[in-house]
Amino acid sequence: MPVSNMIESIRDALGIALAADDDLLILGEDVGRYGGVFRATEGLQERYGPDRVIDMPLAESSIIGAAIGLALEGYKPVCEIQFLGFLYPGFEQLISHVSRIRYRTQGDYGMSMVIRAPMGSGVKSHELHSDSFESFYVHIPGIKVVVPSNPYDAKGLLLAAIDDPDPVIFLEPTALYRAEREEVPAEIYQIPLGAAKLVREGQDLTMIAWGGMVPVVKEAAVQLVEDQIQCEIIDIRSLYPFDQDLIVQSVKKTGRVIVVHEAPRTLGVGAEVAAMIQEQAFLFLEAPIMRVTGYDVPTPLGALEHVNRPDVNRIKKAVQQVLHY
Amino acid sequence: MPVSNMIESIRDALGIALAADDDLLILGEDVGRYGGVFRATEGLQERYGPDRVIDMPLAESSIIGAAIGLALEGYKPVCEIQFLGFLYPGFEQLISHVSRIRYRTQGDYGMSMVIRAPMGSGVKSHELHSDSFESFYVHIPGIKVVVPSNPYDAKGLLLAAIDDPDPVIFLEPTALYRAEREEVPAEIYQIPLGAAKLVREGQDLTMIAWGGMVPVVKEAAVQLVEDQIQCEIIDIRSLYPFDQDLIVQSVKKTGRVIVVHEAPRTLGVGAEVAAMIQEQAFLFLEAPIMRVTGYDVPTPLGALEHVNRPDVNRIKKAVQQVLHY
Amino acid sequence: MKQCVTPTGKLTAYGEQIWSKLSIDIKKELWKWMVRLRAYDQQCMVWSRQGKILTYAPYFGQEASQVGSAFALQPQDWLFPTYRDHGAAIVHGLPMKHSLFYWLGRIEGNRSGGKWRALPASVPIATHLLHAVGTAWAATLRNRPTVSLALFGDGATSEGDFHEACNLAGLKQLPVLFFCQNNRYAISTPFGEQSATETVVEKAHAYGFPGIRIDGNDVLVVYETVKHAAHKARLGNGPVLIEALTYRLGPHTMSDLPQRYRMMEEEREWNAREPLQRYQQLLLDQGVLNEQEVQETKRSCQQQVLESMNQVLHAASPPNTHLFAHVFAVLPRDLKKQRNEVVGRRGMDACFEYD
């Protein structure tokens, strides 16, 4: 089986999708001749032409707004926003239109589109390039939010997102683009949206994470084995809709939970996960659900990035606290 | 003591602030000769002139973006956004600049400004006029978020917000603008940001709400007395920073909680409140914290608004569930 | 400013040319639509004041702009209206009944079933201009002779999305018509306090396509201008910005008080230039119409409005669960649970899907 990193598996998925559906368009800044700032669309314009892989003016509201019109006419826009921190100028098009047009038109027009964006810290980028505000999008009714944590999932989830009849925000952890290579089948496969992944089994505690935090949590779990602690790990993958059942099932087994994310703590997705768990597994909880997160501060520049970004030590410490509650 | 409704007490506060500080400016669409679509600035341009109470072009990014420049020069902008659902075009200026400039300039420039906007449902407005997406602003590090629920608090909180050295989003429940009249002192007073209000004492259960939901929760509490249930009610008032201590103290007494808000449930502020409570008062909880909220659907038009907006019956039912858990 | 019919109902020199080219049918249809829209709008204002419908945004005084522009479209063309452009939407196919549902706060009114090609009213100012650019782009990509017509107000020109839409349309030379009803005010804000330029039309220079300034209260010039622009756009000549000078004779919405920001004198002046009277006068003078027809048409239009309302009032209300219909193509599990809360609470049939 071929071996790929995440950027390659995403490119692979985009290529498959372009080949499979003549109405699929890729729109974004520098996605064409340049192949995207992270090379996710490299070679695709050459293969499919500038009417399918389209360099857009530097205007995010235009990218999303025009995609809406294209979708009305049966095109399937896959938009690339250069960094999640630059989606804000398109926020109004997203929340006021993309997320509501199916509802507003009472089913006449679904907004089947994907908006891809790199997200999160870990590579010491400059301001706004490391934002991790996935919460906004999870809170908006009418859209789905997906965050892969490995090359295999990235391809399967992206193909599922592209196939979805509704708008999907597809967030790609910048730190993982070239982090890891793994076997990724050349053929078409989908990973259903809304299904979490049990990454590791364990009975002492459930660790919940997504995207760039999954490898960190995995490493912490490995190290904790030395202390005879067996952690179960769930990669949520799909932040909306999210797989409440798998989580609740795990919590019913372990009774203890930590949620890990890079986003600011207050109203990060961890808040929803914690609120849901205590609603649905209250009697099984043996300790409070603890959140290991970025702090409630502006996303820092590179030098202090590591202080804000949850790391193995913070996670291990939190695990000990929850276990010894 | 004079008696006012909320719109009057807000106008009163704005008038006081304009009189007290020559550098205070009011900026917004139709705030000048028109006095604002809800009349919050009525008569103020006449009194203070068009250089202090400024009619802006129809462009929210301009309102907030220009306010940033004015604040750099020592002005104190109080921006009116016509409805919270129209803040989205200014979202980038807010999250990329307003919330980060103190941090970015390392204290050289504080962004002391207030952004006022009507919010929430209850008056059967048209699309986007009833949005209640306060979560976004609570999640953004570097800004404060305030929501009054009565005329007295509105004046005191607005004066405190105006006095604050940092940016404050001041959300005014449209449904309460003219709902209730109460005694509001003519003089200057402030209600500190970050302090919740104990609206009602009770020992059976804690109800947490803010803004337009406070009167609904109060009514439910009154009706529940007939069933011998004594609810404690906390009006959070200030959503960021929020008064964890008062809440935790109450929960330690009652052991049971419901949080009520109109915003969609997933990642509504209720999620943060629930997550925080279970972190800090885990051993005192006798039932899961229950959320009575708007659903995860686009804010509906008038006809089905009442289905989405939490009402007394839903709240009473939730109380019974929590009590009989 | 291009004009065919003067405020007193006389043809200008340019108007004579246009007049001679048009069929009687079209001349009459334009008039009929204005009568129909006027009846609807006036009645809605009354109903809104009476609390029978929710607050309402009247287009009173702008009928020529809305009829002339929408009537120039072909069925395959796209229309992107604002909250004030239900007049144009009705001309393009939206049944009055649907519009009434909307003003009653019932989202079912937004459904078109694809029978006319329009999005429902766009409430956030200027955002829909980009949607029109998108459908126009699709027409170009698919090589179809479809144009997109975006309606917007003078205030909309201040928003960033106006600029982005014009830039993209100009860059790709797309078949989109930007039709600005410059009714002088954005709520209370006069255009002079809105815009760095005195006119809307001169903004077109910045986007590499032509701008045309016309009398927006003259249905003939509106129709002719839009038809011609659409024709050229279909041939690949790219976008056009049309500034139609008009005036909102009514309030911004029924909760607005225009006397707070404009003089009675000004309203009176514009009343004298209103679109229906002058065109009707022309048709009467030219013998295309007679008084009896006028009276009969008015009566039947009024009747049609009342009937539409009747249908709406007798239509079944959707169940509470309708809140969850069409949020997604397939309801996610958690939303199903939420939906069930509503079912339980109201005792409604969980399986019923309103249509």
Place this chain on the structure above:
Amino acid sequence: MKQCVTPTGKLTAYGEQIWSKLSIDIKKELWKWMVRLRAYDQQCMVWSRQGKILTYAPYFGQEASQVGSAFALQPQDWLFPTYRDHGAAIVHGLPMKHSLFYWLGRIEGNRSGGKWRALPASVPIATHLLHAVGTAWAATLRNRPTVSLALFGDGATSEGDFHEACNLAGLKQLPVLFFCQNNRYAISTPFGEQSATETVVEKAHAYGFPGIRIDGNDVLVVYETVKHAAHKARLGNGPVLIEALTYRLGPHTMSDLPQRYRMMEEEREWNAREPLQRYQQLLLDQGVLNEQEVQETKRSCQQQVLESMNQVLHAASPPNTHLFAHVFAVLPRDLKKQRNEVVGRRGMDACFEYD
């Protein structure tokens, strides 16, 4: 396109006029700044490739635009730079040391203490133009002779905020200079695929203020144009849009590969038009400079850059708790708790505030 100095270093007719008006000091200072900025920029590219600083956005080739524009400012004037305009920021007062901190990902570098009036680099494209409009408005309200200079790229003209800033500035006739360094590309996107107009300057028509197109590689014309525009703006004549034609000779940032989107041939052509060489030639020809001075200045500028880096590398690192400094004027309680987590974790002194 206005020009004072040709690519081969000859004065144009217009250049002769300007030349005769300028003092030797200013002529030399403009040159020195370009030498200094060139040294800094070239060294940063090296350091970035070596991993000594983070990724870096070079202004190589745009020194004349950055020096000429910023040097025309007075100390009370505001500068709003992008991520590529640290050259201009340095001219306006930002110590190289501060800039280096920034490129090391250390936010302390952004502090000005109000000693020069500029915001730190604006990363989100076009957003800072509105800030410049705001400070310019403040100058008007306070009746102070302060201008605001906003620097931005050709790509920025596509964003809605560009339009909103121009509209507001034109409407209120504010003392703001919109200075566009049209370096032909936004990352890989050529201006021809960016904009509906062929030039940036013609966009000014839509905002009721003048536009001027100049050779952005000619420091004299840049300086003269900005100085003149600033002077007029101070007198209340309102905004100006300046399009400075230039070329980014380096990559977009150090992670960019320009050969993916442009021809070596093109780079070579622009190399021949680069700003430092031509101006230096002029000064040598005119006897304002001699070769020895050139060599000495280069050496001392290079020295200055290395010293700045030395200082930076020897500066104490802030403690981890610095993450929480200046988020609010007074830390809310919950943030204090979060801060304490960091203190506990790293064993840092909780009371220490980096300055």
